[in-house]
Amino acid sequence: MTSQVDQSEAVDGPGGERRTGPASPRSGPQDGSGRAPKPIRRLDRVIIRFAGDSGDGMQLTGDRFTSETAAFGNDLSTLPNFPAEIRAPAGTLPGVSSFQLHFADHDILTPGDAPDVLVAMNPAALKANLADLPAGAEIIVNTDEFTKRALAKVGYDKDPLGDGSLEAFRLHPVPLTTLTLEALKDSGLARKDAERAKNMFALGLLSWMYHRPTHGTELFLRQKFAKKPQIAEANVAAFRAGWNFGETTEDFAVSYEVPPAKLPAGTYRNISGNLALSYGLVAAGERSGLPVFLGSYPITPASDILHELSKHKNFGVRTFQAEDEIAGIGAALGAAFGGALGVTTTSGPGVALKSETIGLAVSLELPLLVVDIQRGGPSTGLPTKTEQADLLQAMFGRNGEAPVPIVAPATPAECFDAALDAARIALTYRTPVFLLSDGYLANGSEPWKIPAVDELPDLRVEFATEPNGADGTFRPYQRDPHTLARPWAVPGTPGLEHRIGGIEKQDGTGNISYDPANHDFMVRTRQAKIDGIEVPDVEVDDPSGEARVLVLGWGSTYGPITAAVRRVRADGGQVAQAHLRHLNPFPANLGPVLRRYERVIVPEMNLGQLALLLRAKYLVDAQSYNQVRGLPFKAAQLADVLHAAIGTLDAEATR
Amino acid sequence: MTDFPALRLVPKADGPQSVKDFKTDQEVRWCPGCGDYAILAAVQSFMPELGIRRENTVFVSGIGCSSRFPYYMNTYGMHSIHGRAPAIATGLAASRPDLSVWVVTGDGDALSIGGNHLIHALRRNVNLKILLFNNRIYGLTKGQYSPTSEVGKITKSTPMGSLDAPFNPLSLAIGAEATFVARTIDSDRQHLQSVLRAAAQHEGTALVEIYQNCNIFNDGAFEVLKEPGTRDEALIRLEHGQPILAGADRHVVRGADGEVRIVPRSEGTALVHDAHASSPTAAFALTRLADADLLHHTPIGVLRDVRREVYDVQMADQLALAEEQKGRGELAGLLAGSSTWTVTD
Incomplete structure (x- = not known):
């Protein structure tokens, strides 16, 4: 999601489907073991979700992985998802906090529909996120937390790690807590404090898996805990231990490489x-x-x-x-x-x-x-x-x-x-x-x-400095004929003393006025001022020029809509896309654009508010697609909607 | 000439000003006989004394009869929305230390719908002068009881008498950490102006309660404080450093139990008024002297006037300190941050 007008060919496909490139040997800085180097597989994109208890530091872990990924030069998009409670009861489903990151060697638009990798710090995190995982996804779980009590708390009768219910996935059981404690046994930290570094162990492991740079995180930890050097060093040690664990353990047979993205030249x-x-x-x-x-x-x-x-x-x-x-x-x-x-x-x-x-x-x-x-x-x-x-x-x-x-x-x-x-x-x-x-x-x-x-735009303004009335008085509601804006005369300016308020004002003088004709005029003038605001035309992306369906969005649905449009086009479908930044006033060309298409689809994370405005203003049969789940749309879901709209038109045409 | 340390950042007027300079061409639209006229005249004739540029003076008001006040002052002014004037004035005063900002409000505006903003303005100690016109009734909405109306008051909305215990505005202000609290009366121009003077000299928020007669809906509410036959007995005139006397033969003492009470002059030693006492205890006790219904033993004058850091000054100081420590902000550096990467063609 680097720019709104990017025409990249890349498609946000289903997770993990486009793994490419030969396995190649790896040379890591910590690789001094003498063992045969592990193979490296090249990927074009990965979606990782870190999930744990609200107190497990998942947002921090996600932020750090994101920073490493940004520093590496991938394109990326993130979705933090956390409860409103600061510390919901530990180990419960409502207490699960997650952070999803999508990174790629090309321009991407969304945090991804479904994770390729889930890091689950406890049974609640596994249970809350499992339904989002496609078959074949990797799951890294902290086995130390899979106690009978913790399992019971979220309604697991049997341990899902052992009952075969995760067969469809590639499961990596890792005793994250034990390994972290082991790594910090000489740190002098109390067990409880040492345990808290387990998120950094997980981060270290994932950093190894995806060849993330590590320098930034170590620097970050030392700055964050500058006043508590013991804690800083413990976190760094846990982070390194996680990295080394990936490098040495046999459970992780390969690591992955996602090359930097080819973004437009510039500093990012x-x-x-x-x-x-x-x-x-x-x-x-x-x-x-x-x-x-x-x-x-x-x-x-x-x-x-x-x-x-x-x-x-x-x-x-x-x-x-x-x-x-x-x-x-x-x-x-x-x-x-x-x-x-x-x-x-x-x-x-x-x-x-x-x-x-x-x-x-x-x-x-x-x-x-x-x-x-x-x-x-x-x-x-x-x-x-x-x-x-x-x-x-x-x-x-x-x-x-x-x-x-x-x-x-x-x-x-x-x-x-x-x-x-x-x-x-x-x-x-x-x-x-x-x-x-x-x-x-x-x-x-x-x-x-x-x-x-x-x-950047020049936004300089000129305050009023001189009386603007023919009689030498100051008229605070005498308007600029082009913009209909009134003068901005700030206190401290001699000769422009004036009083304004919420009571209706007489045009020009700004004095209190209850005159019916003046009120009608002022109401219409205030409306005309807003209607006359200059906003750029809405741009329509319709590469073939033959689309009959237009998908129109506003705000944050841009990413999922654009990803869906790419999917539809990759499948040979014709769809036009436009996205509104200005919702009042609408761009001047919006009416003609809407009328140019046989179907207008408006996806919104509400029950059809923009569609209501479009129908009222343009008498266009805009069709809503709505979702209010507290989460962004998924690209696949919107692609289905667009395919269906195209299909309906095609079916009508052949009848 | 009076010195106004609170106005040291406000540009001085080029020459002497007169009451005429502060009058506008707008027709004053209060009811004939309203106490607001007297307050307006007193304020207009007081303003020249400040010696500051008229254009650096701003009156901000809320909603209610008194809140029409800014239209009649030939300064900058804003007639805003109900109860919010202290908040709006806080933003203005905090961002413009070169202005003298006055808030005009009423008992409904300041103590009912705007109670929250009033107490927070007082605790922050922004450089604002708040004139609270208290007529113990709603005027503009035509005669409902207000948060200062006495219990049992018969009004349009309380045909069987009001049930609400009233606020004592000055007790409330002191409880809200106000640094300046005073009371005066609409019809006593000399006293009103003396209180305005003290408020204008005060650095920080000043709350001035002005007993104001609404001759339409609550006529004569303060008559006992105004009538030549009763006022001398009813009023307690406070002056810093002077013994607190009540009427011809009584005075205010502090009893052995610490309570402040009114006794015959033959008993005990009169309490000497100390408006600058750092403890608010005595000032608070004075706010409780008056009989809420009959207004007997009503103190007027400056009850409390203490120094505390002023919010807008401290805010400006923080900005200056930040610039001193980090240098004037440089946008390109901010946008770039500390962690970037470069993509080349």
């Missing part, structure tokens, strides 16, 4: 959606010359942005952890009145609380960024899982006619550009803007081609 780093979005906000501040003011209240999965921005005070970024969601946006709006780039970050329930203030911002016509990292709803819903069911809330969730532009990034890295784009719209048109990311983009990561700063 791995980045998650929330980090990219945070950088986008810092960049928007730098490119606009305005100080960033973030008013926020902690909420999953948006809090990372508050954490990240609070580190960047040397960019003049102010972060304010408010007493509630309402105060968060209120402070951001107050700062915007004072000339700052006001930002508030939240998730769906927080948006509900902020609605009244967003309406005030619409009325005040001040720039403001409202970042919604969507999660499963309604109400508290699924705090740590993804969904895209806040679209209609963003679109309509306010009293009165209160239009707000909506920008939605498609991939984790694109969160950076989307933040800049949202800032452009807010600053140019003096309006609050919704930035709709989601939990999958927020926590997922991918390689990001680091942009050149001087190629």
Whole structure:
């Protein structure tokens, strides 16, 4: 998922099907044993899932493997998946935390449908993830945790490691805990502390299996535990022991190599959606010359942005952890009145609380960024899982006619550009803007081609400095004829003192007005301003030009939809694809694009919110495909949907 | 000329200003006889005393009768939404230390729907001056009881009398770690301006409760504090460093049990008011002196005025320190991070 317009031929096929290349001898740094080197098999792509208890450090393990993989130069996509509880009861199914990573020697788009390798740290992790594994997948289990009690806790009558139920898989039983303790027996650590390094043992083993560089992880561990050198060294020792275990044990007969991907030339780093979005906000501040003011209240999965921005005070970024969601946006709006780039970050329930203030911002016509990292709803819903069911809330969730532009990034890295784009719209048109990311983009990561700063958009704004009225007065609601934006006159500017508020204002002067004709005019003008926002045309990818089916998505479904489209085309099917970054206003060419195709399929992680808008606005029979499982679509599933749509049309044609 | 240390970062006016400079051309739309007129006139004629540029002054309000106030001040202003003015003003003041930011609010706005923002603004000690117009009734929604209405009050929404125990705004403020707490009365311009002066001098959040008469829905609520025949007995005028006297022949003492009470002057020694006492105990006790229903023994003046670090100053200091330690942020370096790889053609 390196870029939205990539036309790579590569196909996200079913896991493990395209293993290629001859086995070749391997020379590893730790290979001093004198044994015959193990064979190496070349793969083009691998999907690994680390799964364990919430306290087992699976997210950290996944992050480290991801960093090693990024450093190695593979393309990659990740899917962290964890419960809302910080420490659910140990060993239970609800307590299972997992991290899936898909990496490849080519451009990929999703974290993968089904893991080729599952690392299961306990029976709960095995049970919770087994259904996702295709036959032939490798399973590495920590046998030490497969005690009678632990098995009973998750409802296993018999030990699945011994009852033949895992025959379809390639099972690697490894006593991870025992081996870790053995490796650390001279570390001086208490048993309990030593045991906690078992995730690093697992990481070491997987790093050996897939030829990952190890230097970064050792450096990372020593930095992370800089104040506890004993712990740092124990983790490094466990990590190395895992690596050596792979190298020496006979159970692991081969290792695998996934060569670096041939991405477009440039310098890359791995980045998650929330980090990219945070950088986008810092960049928007730098490119606009305005100080960033973030008013926020902690909420999953948006809090990372508050954490990240609070580190960047040397960019003049102010972060304010408010007493509630309402105060968060209120402070951001107050700062915007004072000339700052006001930002508030939240998730769906927080948006509900902020609605009244967003309406005030619409009325005040001040720039403001409202970042919604969507999660499963309604109400508290699924705090740590993804969904895209806040679209209609963003679109309509306010009293009165209160239009707000909506920008939605498609991939984790694109969160950076989307933040800049949202800032452009807010600053140019003096309006609050919704930035709709989601939990999958927020926590997922991918390689990001680091942009050149001087190629980022110029977002400089001009504050009003002079009276604009014919009589020498200042008219705060006298609009720019092109953008319909009103002047931004910040306190401290002499001669432009003015009062604004949520009561309807007279056109031009901004004075309180209850005049019916004026209200009608102002409502229509505010709508016209948003409708007139310049957004690029939607691009249609239809290589043959003969497709009759169009698949249209928005937001984070980009990856699975694009992967599905590649599958369909690889099978000889014709399908056109378009993806919306701007949901309000829609691109000007969207109507004609929709009408060009006989079938429009709209996959969404909601019950058809975009489809509803498309049907209402364009009178097009857009057909929804919906899933609200808290997880992204799978490519295979969407490919089936597209095949079916094509098949239906073909069948109709032959009737 | 009074010194206003809290305004040291606000640009000074080029020359003297007058009350006229602070009046707008907008028709004032309060009910005839409303106490808000007196407060507006007192504030407009007080502002020139600050000696700061008018354009660096901002009034932020919520919703309610009093919250129309900003429209009548020829400064920058925002009439926002119900209860949220302290939050909005916090964002403005925290990002613009060169502004003098005033919040105008009422008892419903500040203590009911906006109670949360009020207490958090007070504990943070942002450089804000909050003028709380307390008329003990909802005016703009036409006469329902408010969080400061007395128990048993008959209103449109409480035909058999209200059941809610009221807030004592000043007790609440002190409980919320307020550094400046004062009370005054709409009709006593001199006293009102003296309290405004003290609030403006204070560094941090100042809460000024102004007893304000709503002549439509709660007329005469504070009459006992205003009538020449009763006011001298009803009011306790607080002045820092002075003994606290109550009426002609009584004063305030601290008993052996630590309680503060009002006794004849022949008994004990009058408590000397110390607005700057670091402990809030005495100030809190003073907030509890008045009879909630009859308002007998109502202290007015500055109950508490102490120094504590100011939020927006500390926020600016952190930014400066971060820049000093790490250097001014450099975007290209941030974006590149520490772990990259390069792909060549």
